[in-house]
Amino acid sequence: xxxxxxxxxxxxxxxxxxxxxxxxxxxxxxxxxxxxxxxxxxxxxxxxxxxxxxxxxxxxxxxxxxxxxxxxxxxxxxxxxxxxxxxxxxxxxxxxxxxxxxxxxxxxxxxxxxxxxxxxxxxxxxxxxxxxxxxxxxxxxxxxxxxxxxxxxxxxxxxxxxxxxxxxxxxxxxxxxxxxxxxxxxxxxxxxxxxxxxxxxxxxxxxxxxxxxxxxxxxxxxxxxxxxxxxxxxxxxxxxxxxxxxxxxxxxxxxxxxxxxxxxxxxxxxxxxxxxxxxxxxxxxxxxxxxxxxxxxxxxxxxxxxxxxxxxxxxxxxxxxxxxxxxxxxxxxxxxxxxxxxxxxxxxxxxxxxxxxxxxxxxxxxxxxxxxxxxxxxxxxxxxxxxxxxxxxxxxxxxxxxxxxxxxxxxxxxxxxxxxxxxxxxxxxxxxxxxxxxxxxxxxxxxxxxxxxxxxxxxxxxxxxxxxxxxxxxxxxxxxxxxxxxxxxxxxxxxxxxxxxxxxxxxxxxxxxxxxxxxxxxxxxxxxxxxxxxxxxxxxxxxxxxxxxxxxxxxxxxxxxxxxxxxxxxxxxxxxxxxxxxxxxxxxxxxxxxxxxxxxxxxxxxxxxxxxxxxxxxxxxxxxxxxxxxxxxxxxxxxxxxxxxxxxxxxxxxxxxxxxxxxxxxxxxx
Numbered sequence: 001x002x003x004x005x006x007x008x009x010x011x012x013x014x015x016x017x018x019x020x021x022x023x024x025x026x027x028x029x030x031x032x033x034x035x036x037x038x039x040x041x042x043x044x045x046x047x048x049x050x051x052x053x054x055x056x057x058x059x060x061x062x063x064x065x066x067x068x069x070x071x072x073x074x075x076x077x078x079x080x081x082x083x084x085x086x087x088x089x090x091x092x093x094x095x096x097x098x099x100x101x102x103x104x105x106x107x108x109x110x111x112x113x114x115x116x117x118x119x120x121x122x123x124x125x126x127x128x129x130x131x132x133x134x135x136x137x138x139x140x141x142x143x144x145x146x147x148x149x150x151x152x153x154x155x156x157x158x159x160x161x162x163x164x165x166x167x168x169x170x171x172x173x174x175x176x177x178x179x180x181x182x183x184x185x186x187x188x189x190x191x192x193x194x195x196x197x198x199x200x201x202x203x204x205x206x207x208x209x210x211x212x213x214x215x216x217x218x219x220x221x222x223x224x225x226x227x228x229x230x231x232x233x234x235x236x237x238x239x240x241x242x243x244x245x246x247x248x249x250x251x252x253x254x255x256x257x258x259x260x261x262x263x264x265x266x267x268x269x270x271x272x273x274x275x276x277x278x279x280x281x282x283x284x285x286x287x288x289x290x291x292x293x294x295x296x297x298x299x300x301x302x303x304x305x306x307x308x309x310x311x312x313x314x315x316x317x318x319x320x321x322x323x324x325x326x327x328x329x330x331x332x333x334x335x336x337x338x339x340x341x342x343x344x345x346x347x348x349x350x351x352x353x354x355x356x357x358x359x360x361x362x363x364x365x366x367x368x369x370x371x372x373x374x375x376x377x378x379x380x381x382x383x384x385x386x387x388x389x390x391x392x393x394x395x396x397x398x399x400x401x402x403x404x405x406x407x408x409x410x411x412x413x414x415x416x417x418x419x420x421x422x423x424x425x426x427x428x429x430x431x432x433x434x435x436x437x438x439x440x441x442x443x444x445x446x447x448x449x450x451x452x453x454x455x456x457x458x459x460x461x462x463x464x465x466x467x468x469x470x471x472x473x474x475x476x477x478x479x480x481x482x483x484x485x486x487x488x489x490x491x492x493x494x495x496x497x498x499x500x501x502x503x504x505x506x507x508x509x510x511x512x513x514x515x516x517x518x519x520x521x522x523x524x525x526x527x528x529x530x531x532x533x534x535x536x537x538x539x540x541x542x543x544x545x546x547x548x549x550x551x552x553x554x555x556x557x558x559x560x561x562x563x564x565x566x567x568x569x570x571x572x573x574x575x576x577x578x579x580x581x582x583x584x585x586x587x588x589x590x591x592x593x594x595x596x597x598x599x600x601x602x603x604x605x606x607x608x609x610x611x612x613x614x615x616x617x618x619x620x621x622x623x624x625x626x627x628x629x630x631x632x633x634x635x636x637x638x639x640x641x642x643x644x645x646x647x648x649x650x651x652x653x654x655x656x657x658x659x660x661x662x663x664x665x666x667x668x669x670x
Contacts, residue, residue, distance in 0.1 A: 046151065046152075046153060046158055046160045049153070050128055050151065050160070053106070053128050053129060054128060059124075060122050060123060060124040062124065063121065063122070063123045063124075063172065063173050063174055064121070064122050064123075065110070065119050065120070065121045065173060066119060066120055067117060067118070067119055068109070068118050068119060068120040069118065070118050070488075070490070070505045070507070071091060071094075071105075071107075071109050071118070072096065072105070072488075073096050073475075073486045073487075073488040073507070073509070073510070074093075074094030074095060074096045074105055074131075074475065074486070075094060075095060075096065075097075075131070075461060075475060075476075075477055075486050076093075076094055076095055076131035076132045076461065077091060077092065077093050077094025077105070077131065077463060077474075077475065078091070078092055078093060078094075078133060078134070078135050078146075078463065079091050079463040079464070079465045079472065079474050080135060080136070080137065080144060080465055081137075081465045081466060081467035081472075082110075082170050082467070083137040083138065083142060083143070083144065083170060084142065084143075084170040084171050085170065085171075086467060086468050087112060087113050087114050088110055088111065088112060088113065088170070088467075089110070089111040089113065089465055089467060089472060090108065090109070090110060090111075090144065090168075090170065091108070091109040091110075091111070091463075091474070092106075092107075092108050092109070092127075092133075092135070092146070093105055093106060093127075093129065093130050093131055093133055093149065094131050094475075095131035096486060097156070097484075097486075098510070100155075101154040101155065102152055102153075102154055102155075102156050103154075104129035104130060104131060104151055104152070105129055105131075106126055106127055106128055106129040106130065107120055107121070107122070108120070108121040108123070108126065108168075108173065109121070110173075111490075113467065113468075113470075116504065121173045123173065123174065123175055125174070125175050125176070125177070126175050127146060127149075127162075127164065127166050127175065127177075128151065128162075129151060130148075130149030130150060130151050130162055131149060131150060131151075131189075132148075132149050132150045132189035132190055133146060133147065133148050133149025133150075133162070133189070134146070134147055134148060134149075134191050134192050134193040134202070134205075135147070135168075135193060136193040136194050136195050136200065137195055138167070138195060138200070138224065139195035139196065139197055139198060139199070139200075139224075139251075140197050140198045140224075141198050141224040141225075142170075143167050143168055143169050143170055144167070144168040144170060145165070145166070145167055145168075145193065145195075145200050145222070146165070146166040146167075146168065147162075147163075147164070147165050147166070147185065147191070147193060147202060148161065148162050148163060148164075148185070148187060148188050148189060148191060148205070149161075149162045149189055150162070150189040150208070159208050161187035161188055161189055161207060161208065162187055163184065163185065163186055163187035163188070164177060165177070165178045165180060165184060165222075166178065178227070180222070180227055180228060180229055181226070181227055181228045182228055182229060183229065183231070184220070184229040185202055185218070185220040185229065185231075186207070187207065188205035188206060188207055188216060189205055189206060189207075189208065189245075190204070190205045190206045190245030190246050191203065191204050191205025191216070191245065192204060192205075192246075192247055192248070192249035192335070193249065194249045194250060194251045194256050194338075195251055196251060196252075196255055196256060196300055197302065198223065198224045198225050199221050199222060199223060199224065199300070199302075199313065200221070200222040200224065201219070201220075201221055201222075201249070201256050201298070201300075202219070202220040202221075202222070203217075203218070203219050203220075203241075203249060203258065204216050204217060204218075204241075204243065204244050204245055204247060204261065205245050206245045206263075213264065214243075215243035215244060215245060215263040215264070216243055216245075217240060217241060217242060217243040217244070218231065219231070219232060219240075219298070219315065221300075221312075221313055221315075223313075230312045230313065232312060232313070232314070232315045234315075234317075238316075238317065239317055239319055240296075240317045241258055241261075241294070241296045241317065242263065242292065242294075243263055244260075244261030244262060244263045244292055245261060245262055245263065246261055246262045246332065246333065246335060246461075247259065247260050247261030247262075247292065247335070248260055248261075248334075248335050248336040248343055248345075250336065250338045250343050250372060251338060252297070252298075252372060254299055254300070255297065255298040255299045255300040255315075256297075256298045256300070257295065257296070257297055257298070257343075257372045258295065258296040258297075258298065259293075259294075259295050259296075259323070259336070259343065259370065260291070260292050260293060260294075260334070261291075261292040262289070262290070262291055262292070262332045262333075263289075263290050263292070264287040264288060264289050264290065265287070265288060265290050266285050266286070266287060266288075267285070267286050267287075267288045268284065268285055268286075289332075289351060289353075291330040291331065291332050291350075293322060293323075293326055293330050294319065294322065295319070295320040295321075295322070295323055295375060296317055296318065296319055296320065297317070297318040297319075297320055298315060298316075298317060298318075299315065299316045299317075299318060300313055300314075300315050301313060301314045301315075320375055321375065323370065323375045323376060323377055324375065324376040324377065325376055325377040325378065326377055327345070327348070327364075327366065327368055327377060329350045329362075330350065331347075331348030331349055331350045331364060331460070332348060332349055332350075332351070332460065333347065333348050333349050333460025333461040333477075334346070334347060334348040334460065335461075335464070336370065336464070337464035337465055337466045337471065338466065339369075339466040339469070339471070339495060339632075340628070340629065340632045341371060341372055341373060341629055341632065341633060342369045342370060342371050342372065342632065342633075343369070343370040343372065344367070344368070344369055344370075344380075344464060344466060344471055344495070345367070345368040345369075345370060345377075345464075346365075346366070346367050346368075346455075346462055346464060346471075346473055347363070347364050347365060347366075347458065347459045347460050347461075347462050347476060348363070348364045348460050349361050349362065349363050349364070349460040349479075350362045350364070361479060363458035363459060363460060363478060363479070364458055364460075365455040365456060365457060365458040365459070366379065366455070367379070367380040367381075367455060367493075368380060369635075369636055371633055373633070374633070378636035378637075379636075380495075380498060380636070381498065382453050382454070382455070382493075382498055382499070382500060382501065383497070383498045383499060383639070383643070384453060384499070384500075385499055449502050449503065450502070450503040451500040451501065451502050451503070452500060452501050452503070453500050453501070454501070455501060456473055456487075456489065456491050456501065457478065457487070458478060459476030459477060459478045459487055460476060460477055460478075461475075461476055461477050462474065462475060462476035462487075463475055463476070466495070469494065469495050469496050470492050470493065470494055470495065471492065471493045471495055472490065472491070472492050472504075473490065473491045473492075473493070474489075474490045475487050475488065475489070475490075478509075483511065483514065485509040485510075485511070485512060486509055486510075487509055488506075488507040488508075488509060489503070489504075489505060489506040489507065490503075490504040490505055490506075491503055491504060492504060495635075496586075496635070498639065577596070577597075577600060577626075577630055578592075578593035578596050578597070578627075578630070579630070579634055580630070580631050580634050580635075580638050581638070582638055582641045582642045582645055583642055584638075586627075586628060586631045589627060589631050590623075590624055590627045590628075590631075593627060594620070594623060594624075594627075597623035597624070597626050597627045598619055598620065598623040600623070600626065601619055601622045601623045601626060602619065605619075605622075
């Protein structure tokens with residue numbers, strides 16, 4: 001297919017096969033139209049363009065924050081839940097390609113969740129425009145850290161990768177470029193960052209040159225107290241993840257966890273029409289896309305108190321078995337958001353390479369939760385609000401009765417006014433201001449939120465963030481034939497209730513109305529040429545189609561390793577900790593099992609020698625944290641049980657043992 005966009009390494013590599021045949025025909029057919037296609041390689045000077053951006057940035061005298069419209073359409077931006085304010089989301093950077101020119105952004109947006117309001121922040125010291133960068137919260141040190149990204153000329157003929165490192169104070173909105181001691185990570189895009197205590201962890205990504213795209217597998221650790229980057233060197237026998245970009249990098253209490261990613265690997269195939277390799281025949285090297293589905297645990301040990309302050313943390317990569325119940329088929333363009341020991345995944349794309357001429361792509365709109373400790377995926381589905389139970393119905397009747405009583409009192413007062421009998425003094429003030437509520441209503445024009453029970457449109461590379469148990473989905477990309485659409489929308493989902501998708505804002509992508517139209521005349525001409533070529537080479541092609549390639553029947557080493565991982569059986573450990581019940585909220589779960597969790601917490605602290613000096617409040621807080629972790633870890637299974645019970649007509653399950661405690665001795669178990 002004739003795709004001209006050049007967004008990021010994975011997108012460029014994905015559509016390389018689509019471009020090959022059609023671009024060659026287009027070049028023969030209309031050289032005059034494309035004679036200036038690469039002219040911006042010579043004309044564009046990225047240094048001067050970036051210098052102009054820096055000069056314009058310096059004109060801002062101070063940090064300003066103004067109410068604005070939602071951000072303009074963009075892809076490869078970053079969205080993050082503010083670490084200092086549970087009511088804020090942060091959005092930075094990104095790029096937009098309109099089919100001819102690329103525009104890069106460096107504005108910082110803040111979304112106020114409770115007010116549904118966007119604010120644009122301008123600063124005299126802000127990172128230059130970029131996309132494909134990475135950022136994360138600062139852990140114990142606070143704020144947000146940002147590294148790298150890419151920038152290109154308008155026609156995307158030349159690219160530039162950043163290696164600058166920034167800190168954002170989320171309270172003051174001030175950016176600070178960090179000048180680190182010693183050597184830091186080289187420039188890159190598509191990498192990922194996370195935090196561990198007072199360390200910032202950076203892994204992977206890619207470097208794009210005019211000749212090739214190089215995927216990286218280096219790990220860098222930044223000490224926020226010593227302002228120093230560390231690049232741990234492993235021995236030759238130590239295992240570590242393969243090079244990749246666009247993976248999920250999630251924090252963990254003892255380090256971090258990596259899942260998935262995308263890269264392209266070299267594959268050799270023998271010459272000949274059948275595709276079979278011959279010992280003495282010529283070997284052809286080709287780059288094939290690889291969607292990773294492996295899981296790696298990074299165990300990080302900070303230096304001890306007796307070690308010097310400049311000591312380097314020790315690390316160890318541990319490969320885990322393939323996660324259970326992984327999304328099928330494997331999909332790229334899915335970076336997970338972290339939420340209380342889970343990774344939340346949405347969307348993605350799966351490419352099926354049919355022939356050398358093109359790729360058929362399948363897009364998804366499914367939502368998954370991945371528990372990092374149990375290494376298991378769970379599908380998340382929307383649930384319509386449950387019918388009110390007996391308790392809710394009783395409360396509704398009480399409120400309805402109160403409303404009737406108030407209404408009767410109001411009618412009596414009105415009759416008293418009509419008959420001029422007068423009212424009580426305490427009622428006069430109320431009736432002398434009948435217009436007060438009427439004047440307040442227009443001042444708060446609450447626009448009803450659009451809530452639907454279907455996921456947002458299929459897409460990949462959507463930006464996800466979780467703030468206060470609510471998932472936010474921003475933007476993404478969708479392809480239809482030769483056309484690429486950049487979504488300009490935002491949604492929220494309550495991860496505890498899963499009671500619908502709330503539409504925060506939606507603007508129809510450019511040329512969205514053309515998605516279902518037929519191909520252009522030029523495409524039709526190309527198709528006619530394809531048919532002519534196919535008819536001329538029908539006999540030769542039929543033999544190639546009937547003969548399957550050798551690599552389709554011979555499993556690769558990677559496939560064999562993944563199969564071995566699936567066949568491995570991990571020892572199961574019985575969990576004796578209390579479990580939530582269907583339809584039980586977190587608070588109800590903790591109230592029921594508080595004594596058990598406190599005992600578990602005391603035993604755990606006693607084993608570590610940390611129980612002395614702890615107050616009752618601290619012990620109860622630790623118990624609640626463990627109960628909350630267990631409640632979220634079991635959320636998917638409990639929701640499945642709730643759905644099964646609702647389908648069977650079973651309401652809330654009540655424990656007879658607990659009910660017996662509140663009943664008399666006779667007839668408790670009738």
